Amino acid sequence: MNEQAFRNEVREFLKANFPEKWRFPAHRLSLKETHDWQLKLYEKGWAAPSWPKEYGGMGLPPYEQLVFQEEFDNYGVNSAPNMGITMLGHLLIRYGTEEQKAFYLPKILSCEIRWCQGYSEPGAGSDLAGLRTAAVLEGDHFVVNGQKIWTSYAHDADMIFLLVRTNKDVKKQEGISFLLADMKSPGITIKKIKNLTGNSEFCEVFFDNVKVPKENIVGKINQGWTMAKSLLGAERITIGAPKIARFPLKLVKQLAMDNGLFDDPVFKARYTELTLDVDDLDAAFIRFAEVLRRGDELGPEVSMLKIWITEAAQRVTDMLVEVGGEASVLDAPVSLSDGGSVHPANQSFSSRPASIYGGTNEIQRNILAKAVLQLPG
Amino acid sequence: MLDLQSRIDRLTEEQQMIRDSAASFFSDDGDLKGIRAQRGQQPGYRDERWQSMAELGWLGLMLPEEYDGMNLKFSEIIHLLEQSGRFLSPEPLVSTAVMGAGALLHGENDVCKSEYLPKLAAGEWKVAVAWQENIASMSLEAEAVTAKETDDGYVVSGKKLFIPSAGGADAFVISAKAGGRTILLLVNKEAEGVSVEFNERVDGGFFGTLSLNNVVVAKDRVIATAGVATLERVIEESRLAVSAELFGVMARALEITVDYIKQREQFGRPIGSFQALQHRAVDTFILVELSRSVLIQAAKTFDETEDTAARAKAASQVKARCSDAALQVTKSCIQMHGGIGYTDECNIGLYLKKAMVLAAWLGQATFHRTRYGELTNAA
Ligand SMILES: Cc1cc2nc3c(=O)[nH]c(=O)nc-3n(C[C@H](O)[C@H](O)[C@H](O)COP(=O)(O)OP(=O)(O)OC[C@H]3O[C@@H](n4cnc5c(N)ncnc54)[C@H](O)[C@@H]3O)c2cc1C
Numbered sequence: 001m002n003e004q005a006f007r008n009e010v011r012e013f014l015k016a017n018f019p020e021k022w023r024f025p026a027h028r029l030s031l032k033e034t035h036d037w038q039l040k041l042y043e044k045g046w047a048a049p050s051w052p053k054e055y056g057g058m059g060l061p062p063y064e065q066l067v068f069q070e071e072f073d074n075y076g077v078n079s080a081p082n083m084g085i086t087m088l089g090h091l092l093i094r095y096g097t098e099e100q101k102a103f104y105l106p107k108i109l110s111c112e113i114r115w116c117q118g119y120s121e122p123g124a125g126s127d128l129a130g131l132r133t134a135a136v137l138e139g140d141h142f143v144v145n146g147q148k149i150w151t152s153y154a155h156d157a158d159m160i161f162l163l164v165r166t167n168k169d170v171k172k173q174e175g176i177s178f179l180l181a182d183m184k185s186p187g188i189t190i191k192k193i194k195n196l197t198g199n200s201e202f203c204e205v206f207f208d209n210v211k212v213p214k215e216n217i218v219g220k221i222n223q224g225w226t227m228a229k230s231l232l233g234a235e236r237i238t239i240g241a242p243k244i245a246r247f248p249l250k251l252v253k254q255l256a257m258d259n260g261l262f263d264d265p266v267f268k269a270r271y272t273e274l275t276l277d278v279d280d281l282d283a284a285f286i287r288f289a290e291v292l293r294r295g296d297e298l299g300p301e302v303s304m305l306k307i308w309i310t311e312a313a314q315r316v317t318d319m320l321v322e323v324g325g326e327a328s329v330l331d332a333p334v335s336l337s338d339g340g341s342v343h344p345a346n347q348s349f350s351s352r353p354a355s356i357y358g359g360t361n362e363i364q365r366n367i368l369a370k371a372v373l374q375l376p377g
Numbered sequence: 378m379l380d381l382q383s384r385i386d387r388l389t390e391e392q393q394m395i396r397d398s399a400a401s402f403f404s405d406d407g408d409l410k411g412i413r414a415q416r417g418q419q420p421g422y423r424d425e426r427w428q429s430m431a432e433l434g435w436l437g438l439m440l441p442e443e444y445d446g447m448n449l450k451f452s453e454i455i456h457l458l459e460q461s462g463r464f465l466s467p468e469p470l471v472s473t474a475v476m477g478a479g480a481l482l483h484g485e486n487d488v489c490k491s492e493y494l495p496k497l498a499a500g501e502w503k504v505a506v507a508w509q510e511n512i513a514s515m516s517l518e519a520e521a522v523t524a525k526e527t528d529d530g531y532v533v534s535g536k537k538l539f540i541p542s543a544g545g546a547d548a549f550v551i552s553a554k555a556g557g558r559t560i561l562l563l564v565n566k567e568a569e570g571v572s573v574e575f576n577e578r579v580d581g582g583f584f585g586t587l588s589l590n591n592v593v594v595a596k597d598r599v600i601a602t603a604g605v606a607t608l609e610r611v612i613e614e615s616r617l618a619v620s621a622e623l624f625g626v627m628a629r630a631l632e633i634t635v636d637y638i639k640q641r642e643q644f645g646r647p648i649g650s651f652q653a654l655q656h657r658a659v660d661t662f663i664l665v666e667l668s669r670s671v672l673i674q675a676a677k678t679f680d681e682t683e684d685t686a687a688r689a690k691a692a693s694q695v696k697a698r699c700s701d702a703a704l705q706v707t708k709s710c711i712q713m714h715g716g717i718g719y720t721d722e723c724n725i726g727l728y729l730k731k732a733m734v735l736a737a738w739l740g741q742a743t744f745h746r747t748r749y750g751e752l753t754n755a756a
Contacts, residue, residue, distance in 0.1 A: 094418045096697045125715055127643040194721040196729070259512065266747075316705070321733065322741060325513030326539045329737045330584065345733065346580045351710050352729075353719040360715060362653040 003067060008024045010071040015045065019313035024076035024251070024340025026333035027199060028350065031114055032156040035052055038111040047109045048085045054340050055101070056095055062289030067244070072264045073246045076340050080153060080201070084115040088161050091231045095156075095219045097285070104180075104282045116183075118148040118162030118205055125150075126363050128163075129172045129225060133207060135164035135179060137221075141211040142179060144187075147204065150357070154190050154203035157183050161226050161235060170222075178224035180216040186238070186333075187211070196349040230297070237298060239358045240305025241285060242300035243314035248351070251342045252320045258337050274319060277312040281305065303364035310354035310361065317348040378635050378726045381666060386673065388456075393451050398433065399460035406464055409724050413468050416581025420545030422468045427545075429689045431500030436474045439614075440482060444494035451614075451676040455621040462625020464733050467582055469503065469542030475618040477504035479549040479611040480561060484601035493548075504563075505546040507537035507587045508608055515740050517552070517612070519606045522589060524553035524560060530595040531555060531562065534570075535590050541738065542584025543573050551589070552604050556686065559604035578677040580730040582713070609685060616739050617675055619621060623699035624672050625737045627706040628665050630728040634710040636660065637725075641715075654713055664702040671698045690752045697745035700736035707732045 001009075017040045022029060031038060041047045049065045051057020060068060087110050092101055107113040115316040124131040124135035144164055154160065162180050167175030181188070187210035220226050234263025252271065262271075285305055291298050301305045321328040328334075328344035335341050355361040369375045382388070388396065406412060415421050430436055438454055440446020449457075454475075459634035461470055478497055481490055481504070486531035496502035510521040522535030533553050540549070549564050549571075564571060570592040575583040635658060639650035648654055675695035678687060706730040718725050735741065 050611050119717065123642075126648075127641060127645075130643070162623045195719050196721060198721065231450070290662065312491075314708070321737075322743060326509075326737050327512050328586065329580075329734045331579050332576060348733075349579075349719075349729075352708065353716070355712055356715055360712070362651070365653060 006064065006284055007067060007071055010068060011075070012315060013046075014071065014075045014077065017044075018075060019230065020339075022077070023336075024336065024342065025078055026341050027167075027197060027346055028201075029079040030153060030156055030201075031080055031111065032153075034113060037079075038082070042110050047082075048089060051085070051089055051093070052132070055087075055089075060173050061293050063286050065289065066286060068241050070246065072245060073250060076250075078247055081238065082108075082111075082114075083152070084113065087117060087231055090117055091227060091344065093226050099215075100218065102245075107319060111159045114153070114156055116151050116157035116205075118151050118154075118156045118160045118181075121147060122149050125358055129176065131163055131165060131176065133162070133164050134168075135166050135212065136213065140214050142214065142217070144207045144210040144212055147206050149204050150193075150202050151205045152193050152202045152357075154183070154205050155192055155200070155273070160181055160205065161218075163228055163331075166224075167222055173225045175222055176228075177221050177222040178218045178227055179212050180218065181210065182210045185210045185212070187318075197346040198354070200343075203219065216302045237285075237288060237292065237302050237305060239354070240281075240288075240302060240309055242278050242281050242309060244351070244354055245281070245309055245316050248313060248316045248320055248347050249274060249278055251336075251347065252316060252323055252346075254336045254338055254340070255320065255342055255344070256274040256323050256335065259323060259324050259325070267323075271318065274312065274316055277315070278309075281309050281312065283329075284308070300367045303359075303367050305363050306358065307355075307361050307368075310351075312356055313351045314348075317351040318343045321348050378632065378662075383668070384454070389453075390513040391449075391453050392421070392456050393422055395449070396456040396460065399435075399457045400664075402429070403464035409465060409727060410416060412465050412467055412581075412727070413686050418581075419583070420542065421582050422466075422545070427468055428500050430470070431469065431498065435470065436496030436500055436573070437478070437494075438474050439478050440494055444482075444490065445498040446494070451617060451679040452673070454618065455624075455672055455676045458618055458621035459625040459628070462622035462731075462735075463629035465580075465626065465727055469505070469545060471615060471618045471622060472505050472541040473497065473503050473546075476611055476615045477507045477546075477550065480504070480506050480607065481563075481600060483607050483610045485603075486563075486597070486600050488597060489600060493563075495756075496736055499524060502548070503546050504548045504550060505540050505543050506544075506608075506611065507540045507549045507585075508553075508612070509537060509539050511538070513741070513744070515722075515744060517608045519552040519554045519559045519604070521569075522551060522553045524562065526555060526593070527593075530593065530598070531563070532591045533562065533589045533594055538586055538587065539738070540573075540582050540585040540587055541582070543587065544575060545650065546585075549587060550600055552608055557662055558602070560599060561601040561604045561607055563598040563600050564589070564592060564594055567597040579732050579736045580727070581736065598646060607683075609689075610683075612739060613685075613688045613692040613729045614679065616696045616745075617672075618674055619735050619739055620668075620675070620699040623703040623732060624665075624668050626728055626732050626735065627668065627699075627703040628711045630683045630707045630725060630732075631658070631661050631711075633725060633728075634661075635711050638713055644736055648713075648715075652724055654737065657709055657713060659677070661706050664706050666704045671695050686752060691744040693749040695742075696740060696741045697749060700745070701742040703732035704729075704736050704742075 042087045048057040054060035135142040135144045164178040187208040189206045191204040324344040333341040333343040434447045444658045483642030524531035570590040574586045675691040678691040
């Protein structure tokens with residue numbers, strides 16, 4: 001199918017199925033509140049653009065994935081990433097047992113099980129390998145004790161994929177395992193954390209003698225770190241996708257047209273500069289994603305995408321706040337003439353942590369310096 | 378970190394005194410619990426505190442002695458406002474004691490001055506200036522609010538936007554188009570036809586929208602007939618004042634962050650030992666000290682001249698730098714905090730929010746850079 005036909009098909013589908021009231025929402029919608037829409041995507045076979053076809057994905061080549069996403073952005077679809085699809089699915093496809101794949105993958109696609117990612121801890125953020133939440137094998141179960149923090153959408157999740165310490169006596173990276181736990185297990189408690197927008201998208205998750213069935217380990221015991229790292233590559237290319245800047249860029253344009261700024265040549269020049277920051281990233285993204293499509297692995301170089309696009313997104317939301325003038329600092333959405341709305345301050349707030357989550361941009365720069373430039377130290 | 382001010386700048390006794398007393402007053406709420414409790418509340422501050430400020434003489438900071446004022450120089454006022462900025466004071470010091478008081482003081486109505494300014498200084502009466510009519514428009518000419526002349530005064534109608542601290546105000550100085558010119562009028566909040574709508578801001582304070590519907594204003598409530606000139610003076614002075622608060626916001630944000638990165642450990646070391654963060658912190662520090670330098674210079678200009686072009690240029694230079702730097706600094710501080718910086722619970726976010734509000738008010742950096750360019754190239 002040629003590109004235009006594909007774009008038309010996506011657009012038509014969105015028009016027919018995506019609820020008008022959710023277009024250009026003032027804040028990012030959760031998977032839970034958009035459950036019906038997720039089901040429609042699933043029924044159409046469009047839940048997982050990047051998964052291979054044999055597992056129920058669309059098997060789209062990287063460029064087509066971008067095109068697909070761009071149509072969503074243009075239509076004003078803004079919902080939280082489905083971590084089952086963007087992260088866990090890839091890991092299960094690669095490391096899971098046949099039983100795990102057969103059981104979990106369809107339930108991820110159909111949104112029957114919503115997932116959250118339990119890696120970070122109060123003492124283990126950038127130094128993730130320093131994590132201390134411990135799992136001890138007792139008979140048929142691991143018994144888990146400890147605490148996770150910053151767990152996005154834990155309050156909406158049915159299950160959590162988490163990193164736990166299974167050996168304290170070896171190098172810290174070598175004593176970590178990867179578990180899947182039911183959020184309803186006795187001993188798990190969740191505390192929501194309010195963020196700068198006033199919403200709660202992330203949580204603290206406490207584990208007090210939580211029993212996790214032995215078969216819920218993915219990969220071998222103490223192999224969790226290597227697997228999680230390979231997943232971080234997939235996470236970083238996801239975070240490195242143009243989407244997070246493309247969407248607010250669209251809002252900047254609309255708001256600037258509404259405020260009569262779009263014809264101002266100085267504004268136009270700055271807007272175009274930002275547009276190029278995002279368009280150029282498209283080129284890099286496609287080039288990198290192609291590596292994954294070939295079945296090869298992306299190395300540390302993928303960090304450059306994440307650094308570039310998260311910082312570009314911050315420049316875009318800075319501009320959005322500027323374009324909105326004094327109304328931007330009100331804690332209220334501004335109506336747009338195309339029927340949508342924008343909350344400039346919240347767009348700006350939520351672009352801040354993009355350079356923090358998924359490994360901070362300082363950490364990404366360290367990685368590039370050491371592993372790509374091969375600088376000493 | 379070192380206190381550079383005490384190494385570099387020779388403060389006068391007056392400057393030192395106002396700085397010290399303001400520091401001790403505002404640092405009372407050092408953990409910002411008091412400010413958190415005021416978020417989303419009206420008027421947004423405790424009257425008790427406002428009264429204490431009155432007792433300290435601060436509400437009359439700009440006023441001459443005949444109106445019970447302290448008659449401070451701008452180079453002293455900035456030290457007071459730096460401290461209120463550092464502790465995110467929600468009290469309407471700039472909007473009442475600088476802007477509101479300035480509108481009356483620089484106007485022509487001596488009766489109103491004698492009647493209201495001593496009350497303002499005593500904390501018994503608060504006034505806000507309502508002049509803006511459009512988003513991001515810094516035009517001083519009133520268009521949307523009109524004043525029709527009658528036998529005993531004016532009938533005023535229209536809408537004013539983005540009025541700070543309108544909740545606590547007893548009255549407004551409004552600009553209105555009368556005949557061909559813009560005049561300033563004093564309007565009581567309780568007057569018939571006056572209504573205020575409040576819009577909550579991200580920092581928990583409010584901007585008011587004032588609607589005037591055939592409000593009758595007596596002739597003796599005309600504050601200024603040369604409205605644009607008076608407003609211009611008031612707004613330039615307010616820009617300097619708000620820049621001082623912005624400066625306080627960024628300076629304190631940096632200190633909080635430097636303390637945090639000294640104490641937070643990852644990889645078995647304080648994160649402040651990583652060169653990436655050290656360089657980031659240093660870049661932030663440079664912005665702060667650059668801003669301070671411009672602030673000191675601008676205050677001096679305001680003390681030395683009443684020339685409108687010179688003041689406009691100084692106001693734009695300092696508002697552009699402080700708005701831009703405060704935003705950059707507070708965002709960088711959030712980055713240095715990591716995940717905790719994105720939480721409501723952590724104070725650093727309050728600094729970003731305050732910086733956003735003050736940066737947007739009275740002209741954002743882009744506006745002021747453009748104006749600075751025009752003023753410079755015209756000279
Ligand atoms: C919105 C949001 C959503 C998140 N969602 C999830 C989730 O779903 N699941 C999950 O597990 N985690 C999640 N996280 C956590 C995220 O991965 C961590 O916040 C991140 O890894 C940083 O850790 P930290 O917050 O402890 O900061 P710290 O590690 O304490 O970092 C603080 C500062 O120090 C710097 N720093 C640290 N080490 C170095 C170094 N060696 N060199 C230079 N600079 C350094 C950092 O760059 C940062 O600027 C989320 C975070 C956010 C903000």
